[in-house]
Amino acid sequence: MPTTGTPPSRIRRLWRALWRPSVRWSVASLLLVGIVVGIILWGGFNTALEQTNTLAFCANTCHEMHDNVYVEYQETIHYHNRTGVRAICSDCHVPHDWTHKVIRKVKATGELYGHFTGVLATKEKFEKNRMRLAQNEWRQMKATNSRECRNCHSFDAMERAKQRPRAQKNHASADARGKTCIDCHKGIAHLLPAEYDETADEANFDNSPNPPAAATAPAAGPAPAPAPATTSALSPAKTSGK
Numbered sequence: 057m058p059t060t061g062t063p064p065s066r067i068r069r070l071w072r073a074l075w076r077p078s079v080r081w082s083v084a085s086l087l088l089v090g091i092v093v094g095i096i097l098w099g100g101f102n103t104a105l106e107q108t109n110t111l112a113f114c115a116n117t118c119h120e121m122h123d124n125v126y127v128e129y130q131e132t133i134h135y136h137n138r139t140g141v142r143a144i145c146s147d148c149h150v151p152h153d154w155t156h157k158v159i160r161k162v163k164a165t166g167e168l169y170g171h172f173t174g175v176l177a178t179k180e181k182f183e184k185n186r187m188r189l190a191q192n193e194w195r196q197m198k199a200t201n202s203r204e205c206r207n208c209h210s211f212d213a214m215e216r217a218k219q220r221p222r223a224q225k226n227h228a229s230a231d232a233r234g235k236t237c238i239d240c241h242k243g244i245a246h247l248l249p250a251e252y253d254e255t256a257d258e259a260n261f262d263n264s265p266n267p268p269a270a271a272t273a274p275a276a277g278p279a280p281a282p283a284p285a286t287t288s289a290l291s292p293a294k295t296s297g298k
């Protein structure tokens with residue numbers, strides 16, 4: 057008779073002992089200990105998770121992020137603006153709800169592999185991959201209807217009358233036209249990939265003439281800068297230095 061896989065009897069005894077019902081401790085006290093330990097582990101896990109969402113972590117843990125996207129982002133309105141509300145990396149890139157957040161974090165472990173194999177190790181390598189990386193983000197944001205943008209922005213909360221006519225018109229018809237923030241606002245936090253072709257997105261914009269009401273609406277306070285004729289909402293330069 058072959059006895060393959062039979063553990064040594066000492067281990068077997070320990071195993072049985074572990075699963076034998078306790079005679080000493082009441083079910084209630086065992087449950088209590090289990091609950092307390094569970095809460096501590098749960099809290100620790102979530103604290104560690106939050107730690108990986110901070111700007112310091114995302115900007116400084118690896119040079120791939122620091123030297124490229126972080127430096128660029130510091131020049132944009134999401135880093136510095138009149139009201140001092142800052143959007144950090146995780147605000148745009150990590151879902152708020154727990155399930156999607158954990159899924160995103162598990163995916164991020166793949167990025168560790170990328171780091172150690174040096175896929176983005178140099179500026180040249182980063183630029184070579186930027187289009188692919190950006191397209192991933194665009195695809196995800198389109199699929200979630202720009203969910204992370206909407207944690208802060210909403211069409212409802214916008215004071216349309218204070219927006220530029222072109223913005224008013226585009227925002228008014230966006231839902232009906234099935235367009236979402238990222239369809240029209242690429243490159244708001246980082247430089248656009250060299251291969252990105254603006255004309256490919258032209259159809260996303262509402263190019264009908266500005267409604268007369270919007271075009272003539274008096275702006276409260278200083279008049280907003282006139283929008284240049286080109287589709288400059290796409291240009292990161294547009295959002296910087298404001």
Ligand code: HEC
Nearest residue numbers: 133137138139141142143147148204205208237241294295
């Ligand atoms: C953490 C909150 C937050 C998130 C998330 C966020 N934003 Fe913003 N956004 C802001 C703030 C704050 C401003 C600056 C408002 C101001 O001072 O005028 C801003 C400004 C903007 C502007 C105006 C740029 C300009 O030059 O006037 C655009 C466009 C914009 N955001 C698009 C987006 C898009 C697209 C996303 C998702 C990819 C996004 N935002 C995610 C908070 C956020």
Ligand code: HEC
Nearest residue numbers: 209219220222223226230235236237240260261262283289
């Ligand atoms: C169909 C295209 C389109 C969609 C979809 C869209 N926008 Fe815009 N948005 C524009 C245009 C065009 C402008 C004006 C840009 C300019 O004049 O340079 C604008 C301007 C803005 C501004 C600045 C307003 C101002 O007048 O200063 C903010 C903030 C903004 N968009 C946020 C968002 C957010 C957040 C979403 C998603 C909830 C969104 N937009 C969806 C086209 C769009």
Ligand code: HEC
Nearest residue numbers: 114121125126134143144145148189190193242243245246
């Ligand atoms: C306001 C929203 C916003 C913030 C804040 C933001 N990103 Fe992004 N990020 C985007 C969007 C949108 C894209 C898709 C490409 C694009 O449109 O520029 C992107 C793309 C990227 C990419 C792919 C490469 C590329 O350039 O397209 C990386 C990597 C990245 N972000 C990392 C970061 C890191 C790290 C931070 C913080 C230092 C950060 N992002 C902050 C919105 C944001």
